[in-house]
Amino acid sequence: MREIPEATPVPTHARPDDPGIPHEPDIPDDPLGRERSHLAASRAALSAMRADVQALDLTDVTGNWVNARILQREITARIAALADLADTPLFFGRLDYLHTPGEADSPLPQPSADEHGTRFYIGRRHVHDKDGDPMVIDWRAPVSQPFYRASRAEPMDVALRRRFGYTGGELTAYEDEHLSDPSEADTGGALLQAEIERPRVGPMRDIVATIQPEQDEIVRAGISGTVCVQGAPGTGKTAVGLHRVAYLLYAHRERLARTGTLVVGPNRSFLHYIEQVLPALGELDVAQATVEELVAHVPVRGTDSAAAAQIKGDARMAEVLRRAVGSGLRMPTEGLVVVRGSRRWRVPVYELDEIVTELRERDIRYGAAREALPQRIAHAVLVKMELGGEAPDDRVQDAVARTKAVKDAVKELWPPVDPAKLVLRLLSDGEFLDQCSEGVLTEDERKLLLWSKPARGVGSAPWSFADAVLVDEVRDLVQRTHSLGHVVVDEAQDLSPMQYRAVGRRCSTGSATVLGDIAQGTTPWATGSWQEALSHLGKAEARIEELTRGFRVPRSVIDYASRLLPSIAPGLAPATSVRDSPGSLDIRTVEAAGLDSAVVAACREALTHEGSIGLIAADARIPGLAEALDAAGLSRLEPGEETSRQARLTLVPASLAKGLEYDYVVADEPVAIVDGEPDERTGLRRLYVVLTRAVSGLTIVHAAPLPRELDSDAR
Numbered sequence: 001m002r003e004i005p006e007a008t009p010v011p012t013h014a015r016p017d018d019p020g021i022p023h024e025p026d027i028p029d030d031p032l033g034r035e036r037s038h039l040a041a042s043r044a045a046l047s048a049m050r051a052d053v054q055a056l057d058l059t060d061v062t063g064n065w066v067n068a069r070i071l072q073r074e075i076t077a078r079i080a081a082l083a084d085l086a087d088t089p090l091f092f093g094r095l096d097y098l099h100t101p102g103e104a105d106s107p108l109p110q111p112s113a114d115e116h117g118t119r120f121y122i123g124r125r126h127v128h129d130k131d132g133d134p135m136v137i138d139w140r141a142p143v144s145q146p147f148y149r150a151s152r153a154e155p156m157d158v159a160l161r162r163r164f165g166y167t168g169g170e171l172t173a174y175e176d177e178h179l180s181d182p183s184e185a186d187t188g189g190a191l192l193q194a195e196i197e198r199p200r201v202g203p204m205r206d207i208v209a210t211i212q213p214e215q216d217e218i219v220r221a222g223i224s225g226t227v228c229v230q231g232a233p234g235t236g237k238t239a240v241g242l243h244r245v246a247y248l249l250y251a252h253r254e255r256l257a258r259t260g261t262l263v264v265g266p267n268r269s270f271l272h273y274i275e276q277v278l279p280a281l282g283e284l285d286v287a288q289a290t291v292e293e294l295v296a297h298v299p300v301r302g303t304d305s306a307a308a309a310q311i312k313g314d315a316r317m318a319e320v321l322r323r324a325v326g327s328g329l330r331m332p333t334e335g336l337v338v339v340r341g342s343r344r345w346r347v348p349v350y351e352l353d354e355i356v357t358e359l360r361e362r363d364i365r366y367g368a369a370r371e372a373l374p375q376r377i378a379h380a381v382l383v384k385m386e387l388g389g390e391a392p393d394d395r396v397q398d399a400v401a402r403t404k405a406v407k408d409a410v411k412e413l414w415p416p417v418d419p420a421k422l423v424l425r426l427l428s429d430g431e432f433l434d435q436c437s438e439g440v441l442t443e444d445e446r447k448l449l450l451w452s453k454p455a456r457g458v459g460s461a462p463w464s465f466a467d468a469v470l471v472d473e474v475r476d477l478v479q480r481t482h483s484l485g486h487v488v489v490d491e492a493q494d495l496s497p498m499q500y501r502a503v504g505r506r507c508s509t510g511s512a513t514v515l516g517d518i519a520q521g522t523t524p525w526a527t528g529s530w531q532e533a534l535s536h537l538g539k540a541e542a543r544i545e546e547l548t549r550g551f552r553v554p555r556s557v558i559d560y561a562s563r564l565l566p567s568i569a570p571g572l573a574p575a576t577s578v579r580d581s582p583g584s585l586d587i588r589t590v591e592a593a594g595l596d597s598a599v600v601a602a603c604r605e606a607l608t609h610e611g612s613i614g615l616i617a618a619d620a621r622i623p624g625l626a627e628a629l630d631a632a633g634l635s636r637l638e639p640g641e642e643t644s645r646q647a648r649l650t651l652v653p654a655s656l657a658k659g660l661e662y663d664y665v666v667a668d669e670p671v672a673i674v675d676g677e678p679d680e681r682t683g684l685r686r687l688y689v690v691l692t693r694a695v696s697g698l699t700i701v702h703a704a705p706l707p708r709e710l711d712s713d714a715r
């Protein structure tokens, strides 16, 4: 980070004998020095906390080795969580309250240096001294909230908000806002601005020091409701989603430890990119998966045409599958006889009919009903036994349920369903498909669904990703999918209705955070309305929030990319940019023969700047550009590979650019990016994604004319 001069002189109420400041013999009398000694004392306290945990003797407290191992694992995790990371400052802010929080009505007139509890240092984790008094407060604690939300208009009882600036782990600057002092002017926040504009190297980092009020509202929203965030590129959706997970794990740790949390992202390189954020916030117990991974019940080796995938992803398929699952159900045509010893017990057909009808009408899973059926039949037998003077107990009922007669009847009336085999039959057997989709799908749609050659077995069928989602739906119809406590779905605009259902059943009893941007939807089934998407997710009552303040893309670049909005998402407001620097936008027109070498030259120039570089091109152009870079001796990374100071250039196929960002982006031949998609709107949306990945500058290199939508006169 850049060195920032001290923004504000000595705060009036900070004295060396303040409670938050260690009582050391040589306490510096300059404010920065005092803050540094609080940092040093906090680090010492943290290492004492760590040493305490390390010194725990488990021999007496654990009765057996299983307990000992569980405890040991927890302790190892706790020790790891208490590590003092050199490059993550222990605290980044300070709040001085006017009154002791929780006692807002208390008559304390001014923040007093003698009052404990009025001053809080805000950091990534809680640190306390040997007496248990807090030295650093977790950013997620309620007393930290005003750090993010308080304003001059609503100071939330805060007298002073101080932000700290660090250079290479050293506390080098601070900046104050006296929120309750009407005479102080708004200084704009140079530290905040510098932190936001810091160049990017390596994976995504946390934004815990600079979360903005509108983001904080989403981060701290209650766990019981689902929140959906429509956000323009770079407005912090991904960052907000990850911080929300960290917040929920803090506020509802026990509940979520039991039920689990999951982040769903569009692809592995995206998940690699965000992978470091939660551990940096001290949260390790969060699963990450793509939708493909969630539904990996069959080996996917086939692909669908866009038209076929669209139908397979249509919500109407849920009804087709429901019918398919129920297609094997039979009503009884004859009674059943159970032989026990010398006696025979008969369940007449009308009684079986009643049992089956009652089970069919109940809202339970196919598999659960199938498990209940033998017990119901056995119970009917038991009643007869009692009427016949016998006194059977529960074991007799179980034994009756296991008799061949009952098992045969169950197989006949309620046959087992193998989800993959059922979907295989649906996609191979035209008659069966007709029967299940009567009145739901058109003739043409059915034709699109059928495989050109019926598949012989589950192992060899040409399963596509969309088919795997169908199998997942059937699995859920047979047996309820386990629901997690909270699921975050990023880039959600690209999910099909059937994929929403797949994600939704994984949080059916929990809640979700849905993040996306309609303008960045690049699948043929991309959602046009969040309301509709949320109803497929099973969360129609979710709250929808919109973010438009962009933290990534500089003004000149976002204004340019936003020229595409009227064609790709007419209803959406263009993003603004909070970045002070207007950024650089450079559009170079070259001869077709010189395109590759001009692109290489642009990359070379970009490498003269600090930070990461992304060369983004249509997927079809990637092999050629890889060769050109190799020939020029420029080393390149694959998306998802970590950038370092030595290797900073990533060659990114346009199809994988979503969610990623680079300090400088070189965009190759926009028209090729548009033409790489099945239709023009999708192509322009893909281009919009590509043009909005840059943090500091964008260079566009093209030989073919640019799409006319980018031409300001054509708008």
Ligand SMILES: Nc1ncnc2c1ncn2[C@@H]1O[C@H](COP(=O)(O)OP(=O)(O)OP(=O)(O)O)[C@@H](O)[C@H]1O
Pocket: 195, 196, 205, 206, 207, 210, 211, 212, 215, 231, 232, 233, 234, 235, 236, 237, 238, 239, 240, 517, 520, 551, 552, 658, 659, 660, 661, 692
């Ligand atoms: N409050 C903030 N302070 C500092 N940086 C921020 C803040 N909010 C977001 N950012 C940064 O802005 C960049 C964009 O954020 P993020 O990737 O979460 O946006 P997004 O809305 O998911 O974008 P996209 O739609 O393009 O995927 C990231 O580098 C993120 O760290």
